[in-house]
Amino acid sequence: MNILEKIIEVKRKLLSIKRSQFPIDYLEKSRYFNRETYSLSRKISKKSIGIIAEFKRESPSKGLLNNYNLPVEKVIIGYKKAGVIGISILTDLTYFKGKEQDLIKTRKIVQLPLLYKDIIIDEYQVLLAKAIGSDIILLIAEVLSKKKIRTLIQTAKSLGLEVLMELHSERELYKMNEELIMIGVNNRDLRSFSINIESSIELSKRITEKFKISESGIYDPYQITFLHKKGFNSFLIGENFMRTEDPGKSCEHLIKKINDNQ
Structure with a gap:
């Protein structure tokens, strides 16, 4: 069993517990459930090169990313200042030490599109x-059937959420559909966790009329400049920032360098 399969197995068990603790009618009473969402696709369309910064404590392949025990609020304020x-x-708690509370805290302090990044396998998670x-959910093509992807997209759209579908290989291209406008091409193989940007470039050539x-x-x-020339509109970066003492400042420096190079 590879890392991804282990993550999914654990996720199914935890979802059963969470559903009993926080049923759908409880979620629907949340203060945020009926709020109007912010559009990431609109932000991308207005920016030549856009950075989506990630708050991430740990990864299965790299372990703990930040030894400074930074509060999420400090990092998020830094990202906002940087111009993401x-x-x-x-x-995801089990493998990434993530917390839903991190997103709730972030929502309170920024008016920016927020991506709920988790291994989504069930409609309940979209409601959550x-x-x-x-504002946006991530769907990983490798873990979902084409039919399930369409169902999850429809659930998201009914709630006013946007969808970012993530691809890792050409064998997943058939799962795309006309409702998707944002496609993430992950340079990391989810089975081996190795990085290969060249294979991502080849994959991106098969994706047309989408924000990549x-x-x-x-x-x-x-x-980033190189990948932009290859057709990528935006870049999701987490580990590069989170490994530093001040992720927000690191993000700010990168964005400044990108702007200087344009």
């Missing part, structure tokens, strides 16, 4: 994402 177009919050203040977001393994402005 959106913020991704990793909420809306209830805690999310490059994810994982991005760390310098020259890399």
